[in-house]
Amino acid sequence: xxxxxxxxxxxxxxxxxxxxxxxxxxxxxxxxxxxxxxxxxxxxxxxxxxxxxxxxxxxxxxxxxxxxxxxxxxxxxxxxxxxxxxxxxxxxxxxxxxxxxxxxxxxxxxxxxxxxxxxxxxxxxxxxxxxx
Numbered sequence: 001x002x003x004x005x006x007x008x009x010x011x012x013x014x015x016x017x018x019x020x021x022x023x024x025x026x027x028x029x030x031x032x033x034x035x036x037x038x039x040x041x042x043x044x045x046x047x048x049x050x051x052x053x054x055x056x057x058x059x060x061x062x063x064x065x066x067x068x069x070x071x072x073x074x075x076x077x078x079x080x081x082x083x084x085x086x087x088x089x090x091x092x093x094x095x096x097x098x099x100x101x102x103x104x105x106x107x108x109x110x111x112x113x114x115x116x117x118x119x120x121x122x123x124x125x126x127x128x129x130x131x132x
Contacts, residue, residue, distance in 0.1 A: 007030055009116070070113075084102050
């Protein structure tokens with residue numbers, strides 16, 4: 001692990017219901033405030049730990065410093081080349097039935113992740129998405 005400090009970019013989505021429906025917010029958080037290592041896609045995070053009291057967030061994905069996306073079906077903190085055939089995370093076929101090998105990350109957050117996608121599961125009192 002390198003000696004430089006880790007800064008996570010958190011892409012917070014309002015989810016499919018509630019006051020933040022269809023909205024998103026990008027914030028940066030230092031690793032000293034909250035460490036995401038060892039957490040997996042689908043885990044729930046208390047919002048008070050990252051500065052939003054009474055909120056709850058769910059990890060929906062992310063990408064590493066090289067831009068490889070996380071996939072829920074690839075287990076562990078690994079980088080793998082998998083054969084993908086249908087439209088999904090990390091692949092968009094151009095023809096029907098096309099298959100390709102693509103490099104993706106596993107479903108566990110590691111120290112070299114730069115972007116983590118979160119979805120609001122429970123809203124708190126503070127306003128997260130400002131109307132402009």
